[in-house]
Amino acid sequence: GELRGWPNEHAVIVDAAQLDAAASALAELPGSVLVSAAGVSVVGAFDGVATGREARIKAAEQRLNRAKDVQERAAQAVRDGEEAVAEAQRRLEGARAGVRLDELEAKLGERRARLAELNAAIEELAPKVAEAERQAGALDFRARTRDMEIERLEGRRHRHEAERAQARDQAAKVTAERESLKLDALAADWGGTVETAREWLAALPEEERPRTAEEWWRVAERHLDRALRDTFPEDDAEVPEELRFLLEERGGSTAREQATFAAVCGALASYLRGQEEYERHQRRQIEAQLVSRQRDLAAAARGAEEAAQSTAVHRAALTAAIKARLTRVAEEFEKLDTSYGGYGATLEFPVPPAPADPEQRWQWRVTPKWRRGEGQGFVPYNRRANTALMDEKAVKLVCAAAIASSGGGHLCLVLDELGRNLGKEHRREAVALFRRIGETYGITVIGALQDDMEPYAIDACGQYIKLRRSSDAMPYNEPPVIVGHDQHRERVRALAAYVDRGAVTG
Numbered sequence: 001g002e003l004r005g006w007p008n009e010h011a012v013i014v015d016a017a018q019l020d021a022a023a024s025a026l027a028e029l030p031g032s033v034l035v036s037a038a039g040v041s042v043v044g045a046f047d048g049v050a051t052g053r054e055a056r057i058k059a060a061e062q063r064l065n066r067a068k069d070v071q072e073r074a075a076q077a078v079r080d081g082e083e084a085v086a087e088a089q090r091r092l093e094g095a096r097a098g099v100r101l102d103e104l105e106a107k108l109g110e111r112r113a114r115l116a117e118l119n120a121a122i123e124e125l126a127p128k129v130a131e132a133e134r135q136a137g138a139l140d141f142r143a144r145t146r147d148m149e150i151e152r153l154e155g156r157r158h159r160h161e162a163e164r165a166q167a168r169d170q171a172a173k174v175t176a177e178r179e180s181l182k183l184d185a186l187a188a189d190w191g192g193t194v195e196t197a198r199e200w201l202a203a204l205p206e207e208e209r210p211r212t213a214e215e216w217w218r219v220a221e222r223h224l225d226r227a228l229r230d231t232f233p234e235d236d237a238e239v240p241e242e243l244r245f246l247l248e249e250r251g252g253s254t255a256r257e258q259a260t261f262a263a264v265c266g267a268l269a270s271y272l273r274g275q276e277e278y279e280r281h282q283r284r285q286i287e288a289q290l291v292s293r294q295r296d297l298a299a300a301a302r303g304a305e306e307a308a309q310s311t312a313v314h315r316a317a318l319t320a321a322i323k324a325r326l327t328r329v330a331e332e333f334e335k336l337d338t339s340y341g342g343y344g345a346t347l348e349f350p351v352p353p354a355p356a357d358p359e360q361r362w363q364w365r366v367t368p369k370w371r372r373g374e375g376q377g378f379v380p381y382n383r384r385a386n387t388a389l390m391d392e393k394a395v396k397l398v399c400a401a402a403i404a405s406s407g408g409g410h411l412c413l414v415l416d417e418l419g420r421n422l423g424k425e426h427r428r429e430a431v432a433l434f435r436r437i438g439e440t441y442g443i444t445v446i447g448a449l450q451d452d453m454e455p456y457a458i459d460a461c462g463q464y465i466k467l468r469r470s471s472d473a474m475p476y477n478e479p480p481v482i483v484g485h486d487q488h489r490e491r492v493r494a495l496a497a498y499v500d501r502g503a504v505t506g
Contacts, residue, residue, distance in 0.1 A: 220261070227268060231275075243267040315354055315362075323351070325404065326366060332400035337370060337393070340429045345370035345393065346378055368397055391422055395430045399437050406441045413437070418447040427453060431460040438462075458483050 014022050026032035187194065201209060211219070228247075232239055239247075246267055250260035330347035337345035348367040355362055369378035370393055381390065395418075402413045415434075422430060431453075434445045449457050458464050462485050468478040486492050 217258070221257070224261070224264065224268075231268065231272065240267065240271050243271060311358065312354075319351060322364065323349070328404040329397075329400050332403045333368070333397055336396045336400055336403075336433065340396065340433055341425075342393075342396070343371035343374055343376070344378075345396065348378075348380070368393065392426050392430070395422075395433065399433055402443055403437060403441055406443060410442065410444075412444045412446065415445065415447040418449050418453065427456050431456045435460045462486070 012022075187197075243264070246260055246264045250257045250264060326347055326349045333345045333347060337343070346369050348369055349364060352362065352364055368381045370381075371377070372379055381393065398413070398415065402411060405411065413434075418430065418434075434447065437443055438445045445461075447457075454464070454466065464483040466481040466483075468480065470478060484492075
């Protein structure tokens with residue numbers, strides 16, 4: 001009874017001109033039937049009549065899915081509409097902003113025109129303002145100058161008035177002093193004219209002009225005594241006979257001293273002139289000797305400079321040679337260390353400054369360094385480390401020095417206590433290293449070993465000599481054990497008879 005009217009339940013009548021549009025719209029709707037004058041057309045498949053509970057459930061699920069699809073399309077249409085509305089709002093806001101921008105540009109154009117008018121007015125008034133400022137500055141400068149001139153003239157007037165008052169006081173004082181000096185009596189005592197007295201006084205220093213006759217006499221006596229002491233500083237000095245006689249005669253009274261003063265001065269002047277001639281001759285001799293000494297000193301300075309230059313060249317060459325040799329040792333040290341289990345080693349040898357005194361030692365300090373791990377920095381030898389590691393590096397450094405010093409000549413490397421403090425692996429490496437050096441560079445390596453180094457040495461060396469001694473009480477060693485290796489067997493066989501021969505007895 002529920003399915004009786006289902007074909008006409010959702011029927012829709014449309015115009016004949018819209019049949020194509022109706023067919024397109026009903027194409028996705030299952031069971032759609034299009035009835036027209038031309039006949040009946042089925043434009044969409046239709047599910048069969050649902051019978052049974054499961055079929056009805058399945059049909060309901062299909063209808064639910066179709067409804068969800070329709071709902072999703074409707075939601076998408078709503079979202080598209082909202083986006084269209086948002087886009088329209090943005091376009092509306094953009095249009096409003098464009099209108100606002102046009103208004104602002106119009107106002108800005110008006111403001112710019114007004115600003116141009118104001119700038120033109122300012123440019124028009126600028127020369128007048130500058131001229132007014134210049135005139136005001138000039139007037140202000142003239143006013144300040146006039147005030148300063150007035151102050152200066154006032155100061156000059158006050159100073160001149162003070163000088164005039166001082167001159168009046170000085171004139172009164174001079175007049176009083178002239179009256180108290182009794183110039184007529186002094187002119188008679190002088191015995192000369194007033195002009196000569198003025199000239200003599202004018203030649204005197206300022207501090208000597210106010211002295212009296214007694215003061216002048218005491219000054220003359222002091223000068224004479226000082227001249228005698230300077231001329232004859234020692235008590236037992238040889239004094240000329242004439243001067244000695246005058247000095248003995250002038251003692252006793254002031255009158256006798258004044259009477260003999262001129263004669264004493266004359267005798268002293270004559271003696272000093274003679275001494276001057278003698279000292280001039282001595283000075284000429286000293287100057288000649290000084291010129292000769294300066295010539296010798298200049299020659300010695302040139303020789304010293306040449307010697308210094310030669311020393312500098314020799315030191316530079318020696319420095320280059322030392323650096324080259326140490327650089328070669330460092331390179332060989334690096335190669336040996338990396339080849340025999342190390343992480344790299346080098347030598348640090350800063351060039352020491354040359355000593356100021358050639359007699360002093362020019363000491364170089366060489367510091368061996370090596371890496372303790374991959375990628376680590378170099379560590380100096382005196383940094384705390386185990387003894388075996390230091391002995392291993394010492395072996396490699398000695399070998400590097402021997403290799404760097406070979407130079408194609410025949411060398412002999414002598415080592416003592418080889419293998420001390422070395423582990424088993426390091427001992428094998430040390431012996432192998434010495435063997436490689438001997439074979440590669442033609443260096444004869446002679447080493448003193450401990451007993452525990454015997455298995456390593458026998459396998460590596462060309463000849464092994466074992467010295468035996470049963471006890472310290474024995475004065476002689478036991479017959480040595482000699483183990484030799486030679487790659488040329490025929491030579492060994494040829495020498496067998498010579499080696500096995502008995503000792504020759506005399």
